[in-house]
């Protein structure tokens with residue numbers, strides 16, 4: 506199912522921010538999940554590595570698998586933060602984006618297909634639709650629109666004009 510489309514800048518920003526803060530983790534309460542999201546966001550904005558962020562979460566919440574959460578979630582949260590940042594200068598989401606992949610032997614067929622389909626540049630909404638169509642259906646979640654498969658390293662990047 507393609508992601509829902511939003512029409513105003515405020516709706517888009519609110520949706521992107523909600524997607525970051527509403528993430529819930531197994532075996533934790535909502536309040537703890539929200540605190541973990543804040544800690545990941547804080548660590549990312551301080552440019553800390555995953556190990557450092559996981560260590561801080563583990564110290565505060567020894568009962569959660571911090572390393573696993575950080576490993577799985579930072580890429581997704583980073584992608585959503587990129588979306589928020591892009592929306593600042595592209596309020597109506599009319600600019601063109603491409604799917605930036607690392608062309609090495611770990612490149613997955615999924616990401617190669619997304620990159621090929623978006624290579625002339627597509628809008629943010631269209632890119633999300635393409636990702637949803639190409640994603641691994643077993644692991645894809647609409648809450649993580651920029652994560653087509655587990656262990657993904659690709660990111661949305663503005664197309665150079």
Ligand SMILES: [Zn+2]
Nearest residue numbers: 616657658659
């Ligand atoms: Zn990928």
